[in-house]
Amino acid sequence: MYILYSLLLACVVLISLPWWALQMLRLGKYRAGLAERLGFTPHRLKQAARPGSIWIHAVSVGEVLAVGRLIGELQKAYPSRPVFVSTTTATGQRLARERFGEAHVFYMPLDFGFALRAYLRLLQPCLLILAETEFWPNLLHLAKKNGVAVAIVNARISDRSFPRYRRFRWFFAPVLSQVDLFLPQTEEDARRLCEIGAAGERVQVSGNLKFDIRPSSATKIVEELRQAIRPDSPVIVCGSTAEGEEGPLLEALQSVLSTFPATIMVLAPRHPERFDKVANLVASRKLTLVRRSSWNAGTAITSNVFLLDTVGDLASVYALADIAFVGGSLVPTGGHNILEPAQHGVAIMVGPHTFNFREIVRIFEEGNGISVVTEENLSRQWMELLQHPEERKRLGERAQELFAQHTGATQKTLRALAPLLGEKAAEAQ
Numbered sequence: 386m387y388i389l390y391s392l393l394l395a396c397v398v399l400i401s402l403p404w405w406a407l408q409m410l411r412l413g414k415y416r417a418g419l420a421e422r423l424g425f426t427p428h429r430l431k432q433a434a435r436p437g438s439i440w441i442h443a444v445s446v447g448e449v450l451a452v453g454r455l456i457g458e459l460q461k462a463y464p465s466r467p468v469f470v471s472t473t474t475a476t477g478q479r480l481a482r483e484r485f486g487e488a489h490v491f492y493m494p495l496d497f498g499f500a501l502r503a504y505l506r507l508l509q510p511c512l513l514i515l516a517e518t519e520f521w522p523n524l525l526h527l528a529k530k531n532g533v534a535v536a537i538v539n540a541r542i543s544d545r546s547f548p549r550y551r552r553f554r555w556f557f558a559p560v561l562s563q564v565d566l567f568l569p570q571t572e573e574d575a576r577r578l579c580e581i582g583a584a585g586e587r588v589q590v591s592g593n594l595k596f597d598i599r600p601s602s603a604t605k606i607v608e609e610l611r612q613a614i615r616p617d618s619p620v621i622v623c624g625s626t627a628e629g630e631e632g633p634l635l636e637a638l639q640s641v642l643s644t645f646p647a648t649i650m651v652l653a654p655r656h657p658e659r660f661d662k663v664a665n666l667v668a669s670r671k672l673t674l675v676r677r678s679s680w681n682a683g684t685a686i687t688s689n690v691f692l693l694d695t696v697g698d699l700a701s702v703y704a705l706a707d708i709a710f711v712g713g714s715l716v717p718t719g720g721h722n723i724l725e726p727a728q729h730g731v732a733i734m735v736g737p738h739t740f741n742f743r744e745i746v747r748i749f750e751e752g753n754g755i756s757v758v759t760e761e762n763l764s765r766q767w768m769e770l771l772q773h774p775e776e777r778k779r780l781g782e783r784a785q786e787l788f789a790q791h792t793g794a795t796q797k798t799l800r801a802l803a804p805l806l807g808e809k810a811a812e813a814q
Contacts, residue, residue, distance in 0.1 A: 418492030424500030440510040445477040448516040451594045496521045525563035534805040536566040539594045542577040544740045550581040558582025592794030609682040618647040625655040625721035626712035637764035653693035660694040704729040730785035732777045754784040
């Protein structure tokens, strides 16, 4: 099965090679870390590598943030075991290097035996931890073949992917048999894992690690912006926005400006390659704009839109918001993480498409800690909250309370991983 899978994967890569080349040449995507993805281990890893290490794979920024506290707890509980982190995206790579050091971070190799074996030989891990839903057949097979324990933490099966996994259960069941431990976020995720082939005795619900994320310590930009924005200027932070959302958001802002002319929108597109396009869209709407990348700290911000065209700042910048809109939800891409603004006690709004975070949004909806809006009523809802600060405060405080009530997944995860490491874990702080 694995030989056939590898051959099919190779065919897909070869057929799509012109597209990948075009992405690299036109947009610069996937160029970073190409050698590492092909199995060439970077020299920076070699000094820290030693037998018994822990390899954690976190695809992008969201997963890196989610496992951040778990990594810290593992380092405290097992100081003799170096922890290495792989990512798939360039943005995830940058954040991981900032947080965990370049000597412990690398790009995930492609799911081919020749690329994976190089890292397994170098790192000699005793445990491979995959965040959320990373079912790479060759990686799981080779890890198991080399005596590496495998765990999938913060596991979730989305509404969109579940039918596909279930349809190909005949393929995924043998793949999932290579995993020693599944730690899903919810009972529903646990049920879905079992339905696509995971052994029930290996599944333990541990909660969502994202509830244990704490505000970023990198508060310099927050303090700079706080000093640069007038105290009487309402701030609306629109984070992780997707293609097709900025237009309605800017239109809603224009409506708000007629009543609250000092309002400032902090706009953070999800994908860096869209920064220039979004800047042009703002200009076409006759709105004034300043970009984070060209803004001089200390200069007063009087523009309508502050474009956050940097990576890694959004989670802390939510602290400035009077209202936070979490993107990817006005269009059907599934939404993004509402917990980042929730931990700051900010009034949160999302669109109707939040299936990627269905359980978290359900908790907040049932607890009256979030407002769901549409393109049609977006500006009206913003106006309502700006005109009624007591309701805005109540919504934010309720979100913060719900966030606090659901913490603890890191401790559960750490305890569940202890038997795979062959040691008794120290108590999580």
